[in-house]
Amino acid sequence: MEISGAFKNAGKNLKRTGKQIRKNYAAYLFLLPKLILFTLFIAIPVVWAFVLSFQEYRITESNIFAGLDNYKQVLESEAFREALLNTTIYTVVTVPFNVITALIAASLIHSLGRFAQNFFRAAFYLPTVTSMVIIAMVWRWMYNYEFGLFNYVIGWFGMEPINWLGQTNSALMAIIIMQMLIPFGVGIILYLASMSSISESLYEAATIDGANAFQKWVRITIPMLTPSTVYLTLLSTIGSFQVFTQIILMTGGGPGYATETLVHLIYKTGFRDFEFGLAAAQSVVLFLIILVISVFQYRVLNRRN
Amino acid sequence: MKKRFSIQKTITYLLLSVAAVISLLPLYWVFSTSLQLKSYQDEDLERPTSYVNANPPKMFPVGITEYFEHWGKARDAEKIGDSEQEAYHRQVMDNIVTDMFSGFRQLFQQNSMGLWFFNSLYIGIVVTLGILLFDSMAGYVLAKKRFPGRNFIFWLIISTMMIPSQVTLVPMFIMVRDLGLMDTHWALILPDLSMVFGVFLMRQFMFSIPDELIEAAKIDGASEWKTFWKIVLPLARPGLAALGIFTFMNVWNSFLWPIIVLNNAKLYTLPVGLKTLQDANLADFKLLMSGAAIAAIPMIIVFLLFQRHFVKGLTLGGVKE
Numbered sequence A: 001m002e003i004s005g006a007f008k009n010a011g012k013n014l015k016r017t018g019k020q021i022r023k024n025y026a027a028y029l030f031l032l033p034k035l036i037l038f039t040l041f042i043a044i045p046v047v048w049a050f051v052l053s054f055q056e057y058r059i060t061e062s063n064i065f066a067g068l069d070n071y072k073q074v075l076e077s078e079a080f081r082e083a084l085l086n087t088t089i090y091t092v093v094t095v096p097f098n099v100i101t102a103l104i105a106a107s108l109i110h111s112l113g114r115f116a117q118n119f120f121r122a123a124f125y126l127p128t129v130t131s132m133v134i135i136a137m138v139w140r141w142m143y144n145y146e147f148g149l150f151n152y153v154i155g156w157f158g159m160e161p162i163n164w165l166g167q168t169n170s171a172l173m174a175i176i177i178m179q180m181l182i183p184f185g186v187g188i189i190l191y192l193a194s195m196s197s198i199s200e201s202l203y204e205a206a207t208i209d210g211a212n213a214f215q216k217w218v219r220i221t222i223p224m225l226t227p228s229t230v231y232l233t234l235l236s237t238i239g240s241f242q243v244f245t246q247i248i249l250m251t252g253g254g255p256g257y258a259t260e261t262l263v264h265l266i267y268k269t270g271f272r273d274f275e276f277g278l279a280a281a282q283s284v285v286l287f288l289i290i291l292v293i294s295v296f297q298y299r300v301l302n303r304r305n
Numbered sequence B: 001m002k003k004r005f006s007i008q009k010t011i012t013y014l015l016l017s018v019a020a021v022i023s024l025l026p027l028y029w030v031f032s033t034s035l036q037l038k039s040y041q042d043e044d045l046e047r048p049t050s051y052v053n054a055n056p057p058k059m060f061p062v063g064i065t066e067y068f069e070h071w072g073k074a075r076d077a078e079k080i081g082d083s084e085q086e087a088y089h090r091q092v093m094d095n096i097v098t099d100m101f102s103g104f105r106q107l108f109q110q111n112s113m114g115l116w117f118f119n120s121l122y123i124g125i126v127v128t129l130g131i132l133l134f135d136s137m138a139g140y141v142l143a144k145k146r147f148p149g150r151n152f153i154f155w156l157i158i159s160t161m162m163i164p165s166q167v168t169l170v171p172m173f174i175m176v177r178d179l180g181l182m183d184t185h186w187a188l189i190l191p192d193l194s195m196v197f198g199v200f201l202m203r204q205f206m207f208s209i210p211d212e213l214i215e216a217a218k219i220d221g222a223s224e225w226k227t228f229w230k231i232v233l234p235l236a237r238p239g240l241a242a243l244g245i246f247t248f249m250n251v252w253n254s255f256l257w258p259i260i261v262l263n264n265a266k267l268y269t270l271p272v273g274l275k276t277l278q279d280a281n282l283a284d285f286k287l288l289m290s291g292a293a294i295a296a297i298p299m300i301i302v303f304l305l306f307q308r309h310f311v312k313g314l315t316l317g318g319v320k321e
Helices: A002-023 A025-052 A069-076 A078-110 A114-129 A132-142 A149-156 A168-181 A185-195 A200-208 A213-224 A226-241 A245-250 A262-271 A276-303 B002-035 B062-079 B083-100 B102-110 B113-144 B150-162 B165-178 B186-193 B197-206 B211-219 B224-235 B237-253 B256-261 B270-280 B285-305 B307-317
Strands: none
Touching (some): A002 A025, A025 B113, A025 B165, A025 B186, A078 A114, A078 A168, A078 A185, A078 A226, A078 A262, A078 A276, A114 A185, A114 B307, A132 B002, A168 A245, A200 A213, A245 A262, A245 B270, A262 B165, B102 B113, B102 B285, B113 B186, B186 B237, B197 B237, B197 B307, B211 B224, B224 B237, B237 B307, B256 B270, B285 B307
């Protein structure tokens, strides 16, 4: 009795769902083009990447099950360890610096008049709309040993010229300095937008209590901007772990492994050596690293409130 | 009190101005180097062989000041009727202009810069139009319609936004190769059209469109498509503008995937062309910066024209939940 009742119910539900689907066929048609593209070029490749990472897959031989061999090889290789270390150093230095300077810049801009706000916002966002290819090319020129702008500028302070990109001990530093000096345009714009939505009454109350501008900034502005800070930190950490364009155009990962990064290594493994299985395993590891860091950051940064 | 305020303001302006100079200096350096005199020789003066490779670096394109110097001298010669001197200075002026723009000329004559520019432009436009249409269709029904599987589809799409795009590089390469799309523009356009950020953005935007308008259209007997095309899309224009600009920017600047699938120099987009240009002319910085300048100008213009849409797109896209 019970079983047949359950069947009857299930049948009814199914029928109702079927009716709903037929009634809303237009909605599915609207979704169809995007869903097809999404399935073909995102969903299938993502699943396939995981499958590939367990296979030995090269140009000539393919589909050989390899178990965890690829992962073992990834974790044991010196190149991967160097790439992971470099990418981590790069991220740990540049992300906090860029988020904090964006916060300071936005706070300064916010206190200005409308025209000045627009001007500085544009000045800081312009490098972000310019392709990283262009930025990397001009920085390579500015880091030039003989005629570069950088060595000229440090000459003012009595320093000897440095072969920025050509030496093991300065190449990664050069890439990091470059990232620090490119303003975090997205951050500045998002901070500015969030700042204008902080209620004026909070500041008025603080003024009555005798708080000065700096106290208000620390006690009101920064806490109220926490959601933006969390978002921007996540966003730029994820972006930072994917650093590639500067590397291939400025150093090629060298000298040695001095500026090797995770994505550049994936590129080399996959499309210079055509070790598809290995490259897939490297990219899965990259994904897992980014996932773990994102969850961790989200938890830590959100704990305060 | 008043005085302290103005000191604060001065310091603010000073700090921001220094930062703005640092921010814009690389772009300035692209344009300055691209116009710098390179091989031009003038018998009158002692010159280095190249102002591009000068130590200390020339902060301003030398040709511009020299051009006006000779222009003045030519005018003076004209006044006193010295036609020989005048012709000489006019000739120098021509030489200066030729030398200043020699990088650009070389790019268009010896490399396929014009073709690369065109490729980038048309791929950017095709992808942008496709994304605007498909993503607003998807965003519209995900925001405004109730149907079985709606939440599942939305979360499925959104969850892949967390996955770094490099994960799909290898499978996509194998797929594109097996489909015979290697070295075609389809290999760029199709994956670009599948980007999902716009679905999320348009769905957010569609929530702000009042249901009553959609209901009213339905009561008037408009078909689903007509309602979407005539009522919803016009109302979504600000969202479309923001999405369109970001899509075009992403496609115009995209680099990693194009360098993997394009081998034929005729099919290159600008970033790929610039990379091969650098690989072939590692130390010719005037040439490299000329190429960089050409690639930079369109985005700078788009940005200056549509600044507020950039701001809108960024604030819409920022998750604030």
